[in-house]
Amino acid sequence: xxxxxxxxxxxxxxxxxxxxxxxxxxxxxxxxxxxxxxxxxxxxxxxxxxxxxxxxxxxxxxxxxxxxxxxxxxxxxxxxxxxxxxxxxxxxxxxxxxxxxxxxxxxxxxxxxxxxxxxxxxxxxxxxxxxxxxxxxxxxxxxxxxxxxxxxxxxxxxxxxxxxxxxxxxxxxxxxxxxxxxxxxxxxxxxxxxxxxxxxxxxxxxxxxxxxxxxxxxxxxxxxxxxxxxxxxxxxxxxxxxxxxxxxxxxxxxxxxxxxxxxxxxxxxxxxxxx
Amino acid sequence: xxxxxxxxxxxxxxxxxxxxxxxxxxxxxxxxxxxxxxxxxxxxxxxxxxxxxxxxxxxxxxxxxxxxxxxxxxxxxxxxxxxxxxxxxxxxxxxxxxxxxxxxxxxxxxxxxxxxxxxxxxxxxxxxxxxxxxxxxxxxxxxxxxxxxxxxxxxxxxxxxxxxxxxxxxxxxxxxxxxxxxxxxxxxxxxxxxxxxxxxxxxxxxxxxxxxxxxxxxxxxxxxxxxxxxxxxxxxxxxxxxxxxxxxxxxxxxxxxxxxxxxxxxxxxxxxxxxxxxxxxxxxxxxxxxxxxxxxxxxxxxxxxxxxxxxxxxxxxxxxxxxxxxxxxxxxxxxxxxxxxxxxxxxxxxx
Numbered sequence: 001x002x003x004x005x006x007x008x009x010x011x012x013x014x015x016x017x018x019x020x021x022x023x024x025x026x027x028x029x030x031x032x033x034x035x036x037x038x039x040x041x042x043x044x045x046x047x048x049x050x051x052x053x054x055x056x057x058x059x060x061x062x063x064x065x066x067x068x069x070x071x072x073x074x075x076x077x078x079x080x081x082x083x084x085x086x087x088x089x090x091x092x093x094x095x096x097x098x099x100x101x102x103x104x105x106x107x108x109x110x111x112x113x114x115x116x117x118x119x120x121x122x123x124x125x126x127x128x129x130x131x132x133x134x135x136x137x138x139x140x141x142x143x144x145x146x147x148x149x150x151x152x153x154x155x156x157x158x159x160x161x162x163x164x165x166x167x168x169x170x171x172x173x174x175x176x177x178x179x180x181x182x183x184x185x186x187x188x189x190x191x192x193x194x195x196x197x198x199x200x201x202x203x204x205x206x207x208x209x210x211x212x213x214x215x216x217x218x219x220x221x222x223x224x225x226x227x228x229x230x231x232x233x234x235x236x237x238x239x240x241x242x243x244x245x246x247x248x249x250x251x252x253x254x255x256x257x258x259x260x261x262x263x264x265x266x267x268x269x270x271x272x273x274x275x
Numbered sequence: 276x277x278x279x280x281x282x283x284x285x286x287x288x289x290x291x292x293x294x295x296x297x298x299x300x301x302x303x304x305x306x307x308x309x310x311x312x313x314x315x316x317x318x319x320x321x322x323x324x325x326x327x328x329x330x331x332x333x334x335x336x337x338x339x340x341x342x343x344x345x346x347x348x349x350x351x352x353x354x355x356x357x358x359x360x361x362x363x364x365x366x367x368x369x370x371x372x373x374x375x376x377x378x379x380x381x382x383x384x385x386x387x388x389x390x391x392x393x394x395x396x397x398x399x400x401x402x403x404x405x406x407x408x409x410x411x412x413x414x415x416x417x418x419x420x421x422x423x424x425x426x427x428x429x430x431x432x433x434x435x436x437x438x439x440x441x442x443x444x445x446x447x448x449x450x451x452x453x454x455x456x457x458x459x460x461x462x463x464x465x466x467x468x469x470x471x472x473x474x475x476x477x478x479x480x481x482x483x484x485x486x487x488x489x490x491x492x493x494x495x496x497x498x499x500x501x502x503x504x505x506x507x508x509x510x511x512x513x514x515x516x517x518x519x520x521x522x523x524x525x526x527x528x529x530x531x532x533x534x535x536x537x538x539x540x541x542x543x544x545x546x547x548x549x550x551x552x553x554x555x556x557x558x559x560x561x562x563x564x565x566x567x568x569x570x571x572x573x574x575x576x577x578x579x580x581x582x583x584x585x586x587x588x589x590x591x592x593x594x595x596x597x598x599x600x601x602x603x604x605x606x607x608x609x610x611x612x613x614x615x616x617x618x619x620x621x622x623x624x625x626x
Contacts, residue, residue, distance in 0.1 A: 062509075085511045096509060102502035104569040105495075113499050114511035116492045126490040 013076035014039050015177050015208040016061060016092065021070035023056050030056040032233050033070065037225065038177055038208040043199065045211045045219035047252050048229035054212045057229070058179050061210065062094035063087030075176075091176035095166040097185060103155025107147060108136040110154045111169050139172040140165065143201050160191030164198045171202050178202050179210045184218050196222055216252050220245045228252055306563030307575030309615035313561065313607060314582050321589035328592045335468045341584030342477035344558055345577050346532050347551070349480045350524040352559035352576035353488065357521045358501035358568025359415040361404065363422035364525050365551030370426050371397040371533025372543040373434060376443040386451040394530050400426070401526025405519030427549060434545035447541045459531070460539035473535055477577070480528065484573035497521065502569025557604065558583055561611040582607060 016038040023031040031053045038044045048054045059065040060072065063081035071078050074090050081087045087094070101110045109132075117128045136150045145164050147157075154162060163183045170178050180199065184192040200222050203209050213219050219226060226243060228236035228251055236251045321328045347364055354361055361367075374396045379389030400422065407418045431441065438444060446452060461472045488494040496517045499507035508514050537543055560566060561582055562575025586603050 084509050088511055094509065096506075102499045102506050102569065104502045104565075105498050109495055109498065113495060113507065116495055118492060126486075127492065127495065129490070 013073070015075060016210070017071075017073040017076075018057075018061075019071045019073070021057075021060065021067045021072060023053075023060060023065060024068050029232055031060075031067075034227070034229065034232075034234050035070075035237070036210075036227050038210055039224075040176070040208050041203055041206050042224040043203050043209040043211055043222050044225040044227065045213060045223035046227050046229060047213060047216060047219055047248070048235075049214055049252070051231070052229040053232040054214075054229055055181070056232075058094060058181055058210070058212055061087070061092060061177075061179055063092070088173075088175075091174065092179065093170035093173065093175035093177070094179040095163065095170060095181065095183065097181045097183070101154045101162055101166060104153050106151045107154050107157070107165060108133045108150040111136040111139070111150075111165065111172075115173060135172070140168050143168040143171065143198055145198070158191065160187050160194050163187075163195050167195075167198050167202055171205055171207065175207060177208045177210065179212070181212050182214070183211070184213060184215060192218060214252075216245065216249045220248055306565075306570060306572045306615070307578050308563070309611050310562045310575055310578040310582060312614060313611045314578050314585070317582055317585050317589070317607070321585060321593065325589050325592035325594075328589055331466070331468045333588065333592060335470050337581075337584045337588045338474050339471045339584075340587050341577075341581045342471065342473040343532065343535070344551075344554055344583050345477040345580030346473060346480060346535075347525075347528055347555045348558035348562070348576040348580045349477075349484045349573050350521070350528040351552075351555040352562060352564050352571055352573055353484055353497060354521045354525055355556070355559050355564045355566065356488070356501045356568060356571045357497045357518060358504065359408065359518060359521065360419060360556065361522065361525050362416065362419040362552045363400070363404065363426055364419075364529060364555055365553075366423055366426040366430060366548040367397060367400060367526065367529040368532045368536060368551065369430050369543065369545065369548035370400065371530045372537040373430055373443060373533075373545060375534060376446055376537050376543050377434070377437055379446055379449060380444050381437065383449075386446055386449050386455050389446075390455055390534055393533065394527075397526045397530040397533070398523055401522040401524075401529075402519060404525075405522035408522070409515040409518055423552065427546075430545045430548075441545050443543045443545070445541050446537075452538070455534070456538040459534040459537075476531055476535075477580075480531075481573050481577045488573055493517065493520065498569055500568075501565075554583065557608050561608060563615050579611075582611075 014037045016036070018034060018036040020033045020035060021031060022029070022033055034053070034057060036044060036046070036057070046054055046057060056065065060067045060081075063084045063086050066080050066082070072080065074092070079090075081090070081092075084094070102113065105113070112132050112135075117131055118125050119128045119131075120126050133150055137147070140147055140150075143164065145161070145168060147161075154165065157165065163180075167178065167180070167183075183195050183199065187195060196218060199209060199211060203222070211219060211223065220240075224240050226236070226238045226240075226248060227234060228238075228248075238248070327333055347368065351361060351364055371393050375386070375389040375393035377389075378384070378392045379386045382388070404415075404419055404422055407413075407422075408415050411418065434441060434443060457472075459472065463470045463472065486494075488497060496507065496512045496514075499512050500514050500517045504514050536547070558579035559571065559576045560579070562572065562577070562579035564571030564575060583604070586607065587597075587600055590597055590600055590603070
């Protein structure tokens with residue numbers, strides 16, 4: 001497969017830019033006037049609690065929903081995405097929290113799902129299985145993932161490994177923008193670290209990354225820009241050098257809520273029976 | 276997942292890990308294993324208890340019985356891997372035969388015209404199933420239950436309306452009948468064993484379906500829409516087109532099956548076919564298809580159909596009352612699916 005290096009020019013418009021984007025479901029205001037910018041080789045983190053509008057935001061970027069107001073630009077061009085396929089064609093790949101893969105299918109079949117290479121003509125047009133297996137192995141290795149067997153059903157991999165395969169897939173298929181929906185939400189500390197490493201690897205390949213998370217610690221580790229959502233509106237927008245982790249955490253939790261949280265956390269460990 | 280299989284978790288050394296997958300485990304992971312074990316057991320059983328079972332002529336009979344089920348079990352298995360059912364598959368075979376027969380008879384046309392019209396009508400019904408399913412997003416169980424009932428009524432209603440009786444008129448003396456019979460219902464004698472042409476159709480369909488499943492993009496999509504339709508859609512798989520394609524496959528095989536029915540018996544009973552849809556589904560499930568979709572094989576469905584053929588004919592050769600057939604069927608279904616589930620669990624546990 002081609003492994004041409006991406007050239008990042010500084011003067012280019014942002015890969016993805018949202019300006020005052022709103023989304024309504026009937027009379028429900030899911031998102032109101034949210035702005036966001038994603039540059040090549042940088043990670044934009046979208047932070048917010050449950051129900052803050054994170055999912056709606058990525059659904060707009062991924063082409064699953066159309067926005068109702070505001071402008072949505074991809075590489076400077078204003079547009080409305082009609083389907084996930086259209087988003088993919090524009091170079092926007094989304095890795096969903098649980099939708100990333102088909103569990104019972106082998107890793108290599110999952111890797112190429114929807115974009116399978118074929119060879120031969122007419123009725124003999126067939127999957128290029130050897131190429132698919134080999135490419136899967138090398139593309140994963142390039143991201144630093146060393147799989148024992150690309151033939152194993154992807155459902156037998158751990159959650160973190162599955163995320164990584166999905167990320168490697170997006171990188172391999174030349175995505176320019178990678179949207180990650182809570183990639184660390186269901187993972188332990190070690191696994192989260194592994195996933196964040198691959199997120200950084202994708203960034204180093206020159207991709208623009210949108211990292212959706214409710215964990216400011218994970219966001220601050222890798223992020224360049226931070227957009228905080230709260231009840232559908234922007235509650236804060238920062239670059240890495242304009243905000244500290246404490247500030248980010250405080251803003252995300254909200255002043256009084258954070259105080260409550262601190263009290264809760266400072267309490268000594270409960271009885272061992274407590275879960 | 277990671278907690279259940281600590282040894283494979285994390286990133287240890289390649290060579291160490293490669294040792295773990297033995298060829299035996301690979302064999303055990305095949306979806307059709309349960310049915311093969313079952314088939315061998317049933318074969319041995321009837322070889323012992325039924326006198327005529329091992330004769331070469333019996334093989335032809337068993338294969339013929341298996342092929343009539345197998346021709347439909349193949350597309351039904353593919354559909355099941357794609358995550359859907361088709362309860363109208365049984366009566367669709369009858370519909371296809373009726374349309375072919377009645378069109379030729381009423382228009383006094385060459386029977387090939389009827390065969391062609393029948394293909395179009397059958398495919399249209401398949402497309403209808405597919406479109407209704409993908410547009411309404413209702414479960415296929417409901418949609419095809421509706422088509423099943425409607426077709427059952429139409430089969431009887433139209434046949435009585437046009438011909439006055441519940442069966443069609445004989446078309447044996449019509450133009451084109453011998454050549455059509457040659458294609459759909461001829462008999463070959465190979466080394467003293469009479470083999471029906473349906474066996475060839477069956478084997479060809481299994482081969483084509485296996486090729487499609489394992490070596491084409493469409494096959495990859497079938498597994499994907501059955502195993503995770505949302506994930507498939509998100510990576511750009513045309514889920515609707517895949518499902519409609521699967522229903523067209525069922526319709527196409529129903530057409531082959533229907534033409535066989537017509538050209539081997541010359542007249543068609545309009546009430547036939549009810550209940551067969553379950554037999555196709557059972558053959559597919561015995562063959563290792565996961566009822567929830569995403570897993571299975573075409574070869575498995577063939578082994579399932581073969582099991583059917585062996586049991587059905589084996590009971591006759593053993594000179595038992597054929598009433599026992601359904602009991603054996605049910606027991607086999609349970610045993611095969613239990614075995615499948617058990618094997619899959621074990622395979623996944625050691626992984």
